[in-house]
Each structure stands twice: as structure tokens, then as C-alpha cells.
Amino acid sequence: MQVNEKKPLIVAFCCNWCSYAGADLAGNNRLAYPADVKIIRVPCSCRVNPMFILRAFQRGADGVIICGCHPGDCHYTSGNYFTRRRMAMLFSMLDYLGIEKERTRVEWVSAAEGAKFAATMNDFAEKVAALGENKRLEDLRCKR
Amino acid sequence: MRKCTAANLDKLFAAIAENAALYLPVDDEKGTAQYKKWAEGTVMSNALNTAKSPKDFFFPQSEDLMKFKTQGKTIELTDIRDEKEDFVVFGVRACDVRSFDILDRVFLVDPRDSYYASRREKGVIVSLACSKPTETCFCSAFGIDATNPAGDVTAWKTEEGFFFKANTEKGEKLMASLEGLTEECTEEAVEAQKAKTAAILEKLPLADLDTDKFGGGKTAELFNDPAWAELSRSCLGCGTCTFVCPTCQCYDIKDFNTGREVIRYRCWDSCMYSEFTRMAHGNNRNSQLERFRQRFMHKLVYYPENNEGIFGCVGCGRCLAKCPISMNIVKVMKTVGGKKDE
């Protein structure tokens, strides 16, 4: 019997100025992180609308992580402060609806933190993998 | 006429459920009745009617129609209707039974809607006569006899138990399969209940609702009635009335791209929604007044015009109970066209 070892699919929204560059650095330094992390580049972490996150889950993501500049370092001065509030509220709501809180995360990763990016992704992927497939925010039409 | 004692009722349900999926009104945790599939231990609700109408059984709120797979320039089409098993809907009130007739006249005329038609063929309707109509009931205005509903089998519930009369071939087949659990009986108890209910029906506050102002051919008279403006003024433009209505049948066809394929599905739509008639070059019903008028004109004038005078409303009273602003077809009927009478 073959056990279905489906690797978790992770969507990472990365801000253009810090985290995306951080991911780049991780790549340049050949730091490994799971291939199932799909990066979506956004101009600023506050570009991420709650709908994006829900859509990602609908389309098969098992975990969604948002990466932005460290608080205080936003390219647009204050974007990530808004992200922080919004995501705190949204994730708390998802938790309130009984959706596993380990499936969502916000992490601040600067352009210099390639190692942190890789470590974060490894850790997040591991946590999500432990939870298994996303069942609570799934859309059966998008499942095989 | 056949009778099933109260003690035998569960056995009767079990016997029906053996051959077909059995659905009946069941109270949820808040005491609201909704149709649920019967399983061992299910208790039938005593409520007058379900919050949502049983039109879902034949015209579900959403259903997948077909699937497309595209590759390069080619398209592959697959029919993905779900083949429904035989089913029995138990306890449908007279008003809702009439609603199936109204839907049939839309979906079964050429070209026949085969999705609807196949469900209609597979479903057996066991209706249930009313014994405690409520203040929002006005089915009698549309010539419906709440004490003697249509359906494949008509049922009456008294203290003694359930009484059944088969009306169609399908109904007779169902009753034949239940012969061991029912016994032949006289109609006395049923007649007594009918008389008692009829007396209550006469006392209902909406018993004297007048339909004479409406019907086919009344478009010119009613369309520009000044009353529409006031009636529709507070309308929120939500779809509550249309979605709880047993006869509203407007739908939308939409595509959903799953990433691998496109599913074309059909879902209920509401003429009350602002986008209902929007197209690339504009919207011919731009104001809520126009949309509001469309809904009621459709039920009271357009539908009867195309269907031998049969009104598109069954008087179930759901919209009276559920409208957020308590605007409803009764208020419309009492107001529109009223100026002429004075």
C-alpha cells in the first residue's frame, strides 16, 4: 500500500523590496527551502488583500505566509504596519472559525536575511506538513 | 384511503427509505424546520412549513452542468450532471406542491430542461394537508386548498396517525410498497379535519386577498402605477424573497475555472440584484423600482399571461416572514392598482 505523501503546497506573498530580495539571496547562497513554496511578489506586504489569502487556500494551498520588511523599514514608510494589524485580525478570525492557526503566518524578512527566509520557509513547511492537507478552507471543485 | 398509526410511523419511514432517499421536514437546533434526509431516529417536524422551500429538490440552488477541458485551441466537453437516486419528499404543503406545477411550466416546456426533468421523474411527492395555518398564509387566494393538497400521495395527519391517498401512478406504487404498514380506513377522520381547518382558513387575516386586479393582459394598466415608487423605496435589493420563494426560478449560468478545467454551473439568481440584467452596453432595469416591479409583475401578470391565468405565487407566506423590511407580495397586491377602485 502506498501512503499518499502529498507535500504541502505553500503560498508565500513576498514584498518586492525586502522579502523577495531575501528569497533571492537565499537562492544565491544555495540555501535549501521546499520547492512547494510558491512565491508571489507583491509591491508591499500591505498589498495583500484578505481575499488573496482565502483564494490561495481555495486553490489548493495548505499554508499561506506573508513576508514583508521589518516594521519601520517599509519602502512606503508604513505599509507593513497596516499589514500587521490586518493580518493579526484576519488570522485571529480564521482561528475563530476553527481553521488551524499554524496554516497562516506573517514574517518580517529583510533583503539581507536570506538565511532567515530559508529557515522560515523550512519551519513553516514543516508545521504545515504536520497538519496535513487543508480541509477546512478547501474548495472541493479545485481538488482532484 | 389508508391509515398508518402513529406507532407505526417510524417503520413506515424506514420502509420508504429502503427503496429511496426519504426527505422530510426536521427541526434544527434552533427549532427551524428544514428538509433533511431521514435516518434512524429522525423526528419529523411539527412546524407548519420549512424555512427554505422544497424547490431545491428539483431546482437546486447550484448545480454543475458540464465540464470543459481546454488544451491549446481545442475544447473537450463532458456532461457532469449528478445522477440522482430515486427520492421521496414527505410532508410538502399544498402551496409548495403547487409551486412544482409552476416550475414545470417553465422547465418542462420545449426545449425541456433535462436536469430539472430527470429530478422530477425520480422524485415522489407525499404532500401533507395543513391543519394549523398561520397568519401569513394566503394560498386560498390562488385557488389552493390547503386541506387537500395535490402530489403523488396526499397525507393527512390527525391524532390517530397518518392517512394516505394516492393520486398518481407513482403514488400508488409507493403506497403498494407500504401495504403491510397501513390499513384500509374510512375518510371520516380526514373529513372532520378538513372541515375544522377550512373554518380556520376562513378566519385568516389574509383570507380575503383579492387577485382580480392582476392576471394576464394587465401590463399596461399596472406597469406605470405610481404605487411602485413608494413600495420599492425601502427595498434593500437583497435576494431573500427570491431565494425563499418556492416559485422564483431565475437562474444564472457561470463558469468556474478550477485551474485544471472549467466547470459550468447554474445557480439561482435574483431579479432584485442590480447586476441581473447588466450587459456590455448597459442595463435595462437600472433602478430598484424597475427590479422590484419586475418581480411582482412577473408573478402576478407576466406569468399568468403565458400560463393560462395561473399566478406565479402560491401564498406560502415565506417572503412575508423573511423580508428584512417586511415588504412583500401581499402589500403589493393591496396597493398596486388600488387607485382605480376608489
Add this chain to the structure above:
Amino acid sequence: MSENREALIPHIGVITDVRIDTPDIKTFRVVTPDGKKAFDHRPGQCAMLSIPGVGEAMFSITSSPTNTEFMEFSIKKCGCVTEWLHQAEAGQQITIRGPYGNPFPVDDVFAGKNLLFVAGGVGLAPLRSVINYCRHYRDRYGKIDIVYGSRSKDDLLDYKEIIEEWTRDENVNVYLTIDREQEGWDGHVGFVPNYVKELNFDTDKVAVLCGPPIMIKFTLEGLKSLGFDKTQVYTTLELRMKCGVGKCGRCNVGAKYVCKDGPVFRCDELDELPSEY
């Protein structure tokens, strides 16, 4: 009509040719994957075309029923479906279902009569099918007059066919007009309704109008001033449709469904409907 016609499941169609008519109108030739016509139709009827995932929309069939090889659709770019179609190339598959609606009464009312066609812009699309039908069965009809106008000469639909075929037919008169003076145009300049009045047609004919609502309104007034009666004038309507078979409840005007009872209406019939189109 075939028995037990399935209402909502379409056929697959293939676009075999895309002709650029004007800057925003293209004409698409559609057949089934095995190269045949998808279904027969009558002049004035419509079909639902769709691109899975984009949407479905109703279009008039512009080719004549006498064309047994393929169907054509002249489509103006104005919404999601049309925009997508405008990007399509030959070989692209789409879905098609129909035919829908009532045709023009070509075999009874029109038979033996003189005909006047008045079209504006992409409004020629539904009329082209009737015009070509009548040209095909030329001896069944009297004189044919065609008045067609658009914004500019570049916006004239089927220009080549008009010049090379229609104008050369005997007993067919084509009157073209454009809204404003333009270099290289020596024909008539002016709006269609005015041109119709100027041409001072005899009332011994049946008129068929199609174009923007404002053009229809004024042309109708023009025809009335020439002595035409509303019972002599036909037009075709368009409203939002989803099912095409009179069930989805969106294209009704009063008790009439444009997809089923229309799109062709006689103008006096329209007067009886509420003004909601």
C-alpha cells in the same frame, strides 16, 4: 426543431476564419469539428457562443440560412466574451448552441413585397442574414432597398460584400452614409434617419430596422412621417440573456421573452410592451 433538444449543453464549434471588418468588428466563421454547419437556422435567429471560463453570450447569425457550409457572426468588441473572441485565431474552438428566437417572417409577410432594410453600425449583422436570404430567393421578393450608415467609412461592416455583390444585383439599391465628412469618401454624409427621410421611400414596402436604440427611434419617426404604418416595420431587440430558452428570467420585456418570443418584433407589438428595453 429536433426532438428532445437539450437546452443548455452546447456543441463544439471551430472558428475557421476571422475577417477584420472594422477596427472593432470582426466576422467569425464557425463550423463543427468535422467541418459541418452546427445547425440550421432561419434568418434573424441567434446563437449562444461561449468560451469556457470567460462566458457565454448571444449573437445574431449573420450568414444566410442558404449558406449550408458554415455560419458567420459579426461581433463588435464591447465586453469580456467579445474581447476574448477578438483575440482568437483560426482553429480556435468555442462552444455554440442554438438556434434561438423567432426569425423574420421571410416566407409569409415578406413574400412578394418590396423590402427596405435600414441598419446602423453593427446593426447590419442581424440584417445581413435576411438580406442575403432574400437575394438568394430573389424572385420571391420585390424591390430591395438597403440604407446603411456608420460613424465613418472604416466602420462599415461587410463593405466588400456590399460593393462587390449587393450593389451589382438587379433591383437592389444600396444607399450608404457616414456620420461625418471623411477623406476618400464621396458618398452621402449624414445620419441614417435623416437619409431615410431624404430618400423619400414609397410606403409600398416592409421595413426592417436594426441599429443603436437612438437610430431606431428616429428612423421610426422618419418612416412614420413618410406615411409608413408601424405594422409595416420590423426590428430586432437585444437584452441580457443566459439560457436562450425562456427560462432564466432575464430578457423579458413584459410577458415577452426576447430570446423566445423575439428578438424580431413588429413595431406595433413593441408598443404594447412596457418601455423596459
Add this chain to the structure above:
Amino acid sequence: MQKITREVLIEKAASLLNEGVVSAVYGWKKGEFVYDVTPALFTTTEELEKEFVWGDFCGANFSKYLVASTRKIEGKILVFLKPCDTYSFNQLLTEHRFDREKVYAVGIPCEGMADVSKVKAAAGEGIIAIESTEEGLAVTTLYNDAPVVVPYAEALAERCINCKSKKHVAYDELIGEEGDVLESGRFDQVAELEAMTPDERFAFWQNELSKCIRCNACRDVCPACTCEKCVFNNPVSGAETKAPMGTFEEKMFHIIRAFHVAGRCTDCGECSRVCPQDIPLHLLNRKFIKDINTHYGEYQAGAEVGSRAPLVNYTTEDVEPCDVFERGDKNA
């Protein structure tokens, strides 16, 4: 039972109409039964006397109607506002949704509104008359010979049991006495849910949200939902879904709906009142309010005009999203 009478309100409205101060009056219009009152616009004294009602079933909040009607109607509009309505009124002003100059607001005291489904549960179906008496609502039905008295406490709507304030935060004129902001137990049920395990919470919401029929009444009635074009109506947004397809769409709709009004929701409770499927939607909104109060300081939307909503604001010391879970949730 309401402390002021219909006559007092009619007199006020009639005098303002006759003086020409206002040209129209928003009020509750008599229905077929006692409980089915409809929001309506009155323009003459005769109409007011004939059809204006005020009583225990006048729950509708007029604030949102002002957005459209102040643009259409010449002259000022008189609007009667219950304490909770004044918060919505202020919130709309904060968002510049209507012109304050075009409105004459009269604050009226409210003793709480009755929920007709509770009345029916207590007195039975077939209501033909309801009288407000000292003891409670005296309900006559088709099936009772003598009226059944339903005490007010039993008939009160959920939002009124947990009334947050009897204080009017906006008015041009006040009828009756000014009330106070109340200590309410409105977050108790949110706390109960938070104390559950995620599995229990999931089961609770799955059951509730699966009842949704996507009629959009909660959105359409909401005084905070005043977008000219809602994302759920916009075909090009990719979010225009009209039916609950599976279980995802309904969660998506309700999360986004609640999130979009987070920080702006005054907790007026209209969403739960209008839901035809009785989904406790206010529990979603209150969760956001509770979280905002906990993490960003006490904030009551609509308490004052011009205050900055918490989700369009920030401090550099805000809590990190991962730390928000740290409270209450002991079972996870």
C-alpha cells in the same frame, strides 16, 4: 414596552413638516400584522397619522437609507434614531457618506425591540394581534382564546438583550432623557467560542455558515456596507458568486464581509436580524470588535464623528500577528 408614544413622534414630525424645516420623514410604516413594519418616507401629516407606527417591532435602522435619499430628496430629511442607530449615523458621517446638513436627526429612547420569532416561540403561530402591556406583549393568535402574555425579557431581540448603549451619540433634538453607555455581556458568546477547541469552533461555524443561501441581505442592510459597487457584485472581480458552491464560498463571503466592516462596524445587529436562515452573523463582527478592543485599545465605531478606524491606523508597538493567538485559546 416603549416609553414614548407614537403620538409624540407624529406630533414632532408633523410640526417639523409644517414648519418647513424638513420635507420628508423617515419612519416605520404599519404592516399587515403588528410586527411587519416597513421603513418608509412620509411627506404629509395625513400619511403620518394614517400609517406611522412606533412600538416594539420598529427595529429597522434608517441610517443607511440616508446615503441614497439625501442625494435625491430636496430639503432636509427628518430621521428618528434609536441610540444604536446614532452610532451608525456617526460612522456614515465619518466616512462622508451623506451630507449632515440635509438631515434633521431626532433621537428617541428605546427600551429594546422584540424579536417576532421569539414571540412566536412563546405564544404560538397564527398571530392576529399583539398589544404592549405593562406585563409584556399580550399576543392573540388564531389558536388561543385568551391572549398569551409574553414578558418583555423573553421577547427581546438578542442585540437588545446585549444593548451596548442607551446613549444617543448624534442628534439635533432629543426626545426623552439621555441614557448611558451600558456594560453589556455582548462579548460573552464570543468568549465562549474562543474557549472551545478549534474542532468545536469549526463544527459550530460549519453548521451555521452552511445554512447561508447567499441572499446578501446581511450586506445590503449593513450601514457600514455602503460601497457603490460591492466586490461580490462585480463580475470582473472574480469574486462575484451568487450561490454557495460547496463550503468554501460561504466562508469566503462571510469572512470578507465581516473583515470589510471590521473597525467600522458599530455592532447595530442588523445583519443577524435580517438573516433569513438565522445565522448569528453578529458573532463574526463582535469577534473583530473584541480583538480590536483587546489589542489596539477600546474603540467604539461611531461613538464620535471623525475618529480613525483601527484598521486604517497603527502604532509602531502593535502586537505581532503570531502573538494574537496567545489569549484565551488554551485548548489548542
